Amino acid sequence: MKEINILIVEDESIVAMEIESYISKLGYTLAGIRSNAEDALKAVEQNPIDIIMMDIRIKGDLDGVETAALIKENHPHIEIIFLTAHLDDYNVDRAIEVNPTAYLSKPFNREELRIFLKIALRKIRKETSLNLEKQHNIILDHEFSYSPLNHILYYCQEIINLTKKENELLELFIDNKNNIVDFYTIEYTIWPDKPTNTNTIRTLVKRLRQKLKHKFIKTVSSRGYKLIISNKGIH
Numbered sequence: 001m002k003e004i005n006i007l008i009v010e011d012e013s014i015v016a017m018e019i020e021s022y023i024s025k026l027g028y029t030l031a032g033i034r035s036n037a038e039d040a041l042k043a044v045e046q047n048p049i050d051i052i053m054m055d056i057r058i059k060g061d062l063d064g065v066e067t068a069a070l071i072k073e074n075h076p077h078i079e080i081i082f083l084t085a086h087l088d089d090y091n092v093d094r095a096i097e098v099n100p101t102a103y104l105s106k107p108f109n110r111e112e113l114r115i116f117l118k119i120a121l122r123k124i125r126k127e128t129s130l131n132l133e134k135q136h137n138i139i140l141d142h143e144f145s146y147s148p149l150n151h152i153l154y155y156c157q158e159i160i161n162l163t164k165k166e167n168e169l170l171e172l173f174i175d176n177k178n179n180i181v182d183f184y185t186i187e188y189t190i191w192p193d194k195p196t197n198t199n200t201i202r203t204l205v206k207r208l209r210q211k212l213k214h215k216f217i218k219t220v221s222s223r224g225y226k227l228i229i230s231n232k233g234i235h
Helices: 013-025 037-046 062-075 089-096 110-136 164-175 183-190 199-209
Strands: 003-010 029-034 051-056 079-082 103-104 144-147 152-155 158-160 181-182 218-221 224-227
Touching: 003 013, 003 037, 003 152, 013 029, 029 037, 037 051, 037 062, 037 181, 051 062, 051 110, 062 089, 079 110, 079 199, 103 110, 158 218, 164 199, 164 224, 181 183, 183 199, 183 224, 199 218
Parallel strands: 003 029, 003 051, 051 079, 079 103
Antiparallel strands: 144 152, 152 158, 181 224, 218 224
C-alpha cells in the first residue's frame, strides 16, 4: 500500500500536536502542520498530500472552508476532514460545497478520527483503482469504452451488462480489431468443446450489436465479422 500523507491545518498548537501524535500511532505519515491558508496552499504545492485535517477557523485572510475549496479546485483527489468547535448551519452549508470526507468536532474523539481516516483512505483507494482502470480502458468511441481488466463494457460511463459469451465475443473482436474474425475462429473460441452452427453465431453477434447500439461490428459476407475502431479511439 502506498504511503498516506496527512497535512494538519490547525492554528491551535496543542490540538495539532495531539492529532499528530495519534495519526502517527495509526501508521499514517505527517506531511506537516500549518496554521494559515497561505502556508497550507504552499505545502500542497510542494508535497504529495492525500488527506488534510482542516480547521475551519484558521489565521489569515482565508478561513478553512475557503482554503479547502481552493485546494480541491487544483487537487480534487485530496480528501478533506474539517475540524471545528462550532457546527453551525452557516459553516456546515459552506463546507458541504467542498464535499469533505467528514466533520470532526473539537475536542476530537479519537475513535471518530480513526473511523473518518479509514473512510478517507477507502475513498482514496477506490479513486486510485478507478484511475488505474481508466488508464487501461479501450476507447471504442466517445460513448463506448471497455475495461479488459474487469471485463466491463461502459456506455457513457454506465455499465452495460454482458453475458459471458457476449463478453468473450467482444474481447475476441477487440483482440482482432479492424481485422476479419471468421466463423471458424468465433466457433472454436466461444464454444471450444461444443461445435455450433452459423445461426447460433449470428444470434450472439446480433445480441452484442444491440448492446453496442449497432455500432462497430461489420458483417463480411460469407467470411465473418470485423470490429471497426478508428486509431484515434484506441488507448
